Amino acid sequence: MEKEVNVIKLDEEFMKEFWEELEAMGMPVKELRECIQCGRCAATCPMALAGLEYFIKRIVHASMLGLKEIFLDDSSVWGCQSCNRCVEVCPMDIKPYELIQAIRRVCFREYAMPSNTIDGLRNYYERGHAVIVKGFEERRKKVGLPEMPPTVIGNEEMRKKFQEVMKQTALAEVAPFPLD
Numbered sequence: 001m002e003k004e005v006n007v008i009k010l011d012e013e014f015m016k017e018f019w020e021e022l023e024a025m026g027m028p029v030k031e032l033r034e035c036i037q038c039g040r041c042a043a044t045c046p047m048a049l050a051g052l053e054y055f056i057k058r059i060v061h062a063s064m065l066g067l068k069e070i071f072l073d074d075s076s077v078w079g080c081q082s083c084n085r086c087v088e089v090c091p092m093d094i095k096p097y098e099l100i101q102a103i104r105r106v107c108f109r110e111y112a113m114p115s116n117t118i119d120g121l122r123n124y125y126e127r128g129h130a131v132i133v134k135g136f137e138e139r140r141k142k143v144g145l146p147e148m149p150p151t152v153i154g155n156e157e158m159r160k161k162f163q164e165v166m167k168q169t170a171l172a173e174v175a176p177f178p179l180d
């Protein structure tokens with residue numbers, strides 16, 4: 001008896017839509033399609049070790065299939081540690097980390113990111129540091145430190161200049177908070 005084979009027909013048009021977005025965000029899709037799914041990137045990726053569902057090998061695969069919806073619903077790409085190990089070990093020179101950055105840019109334009117990413121961005125714009133240590137104000141005062149660690153906000157002139165530079169980036173179009 002002949003075996004039945006299920007063939008999944010991929011919709012090229014559907015895939016192209018996401019590829020075009022990735023290209024516009026700096027990821028050459030031609031390179032992406034050379035991935036041989038060897039898994040070397042996953043073997044060294046902290047996202048995979050942390051058990052995130054979409055670690056780097058799966059992210060590359062889903063991107064090759066144009067599955068943008070996955071990245072809008074799942075926050076794995078925001079767990080990348082920017083360690084660049086995947087780039088160093090990839091035998092096909094795919095630069096998976098660049099793909100992560102391109103996917104984040106695509107997601108950001110649709111406001112599909114974790115809320116702490118927005119907090120970090122707001123802190124960065126307002127104070128010059130993405131991560132602000134809070135809840136230690138009294139203890140800091142006791143040991144003679146200012147309530148908050150010094151950042152660009154301590155210098156009003158520099159803060160204004162910094163914010164003017166930020167306003168000339170894509171942040172001006174996509175910031176989910178007012179750039180005053």
Ligand code: SF4
Nearest residue numbers: 035037038039041090
């Ligand atoms: S190491 Fe490179 S070729 Fe191998 S699965 Fe990862 S991206 Fe693909």
Ligand code: SF4
Nearest residue numbers: 045080081083084086
């Ligand atoms: S740069 Fe990101 S995707 Fe690449 S190995 Fe590090 S954590 Fe994983």
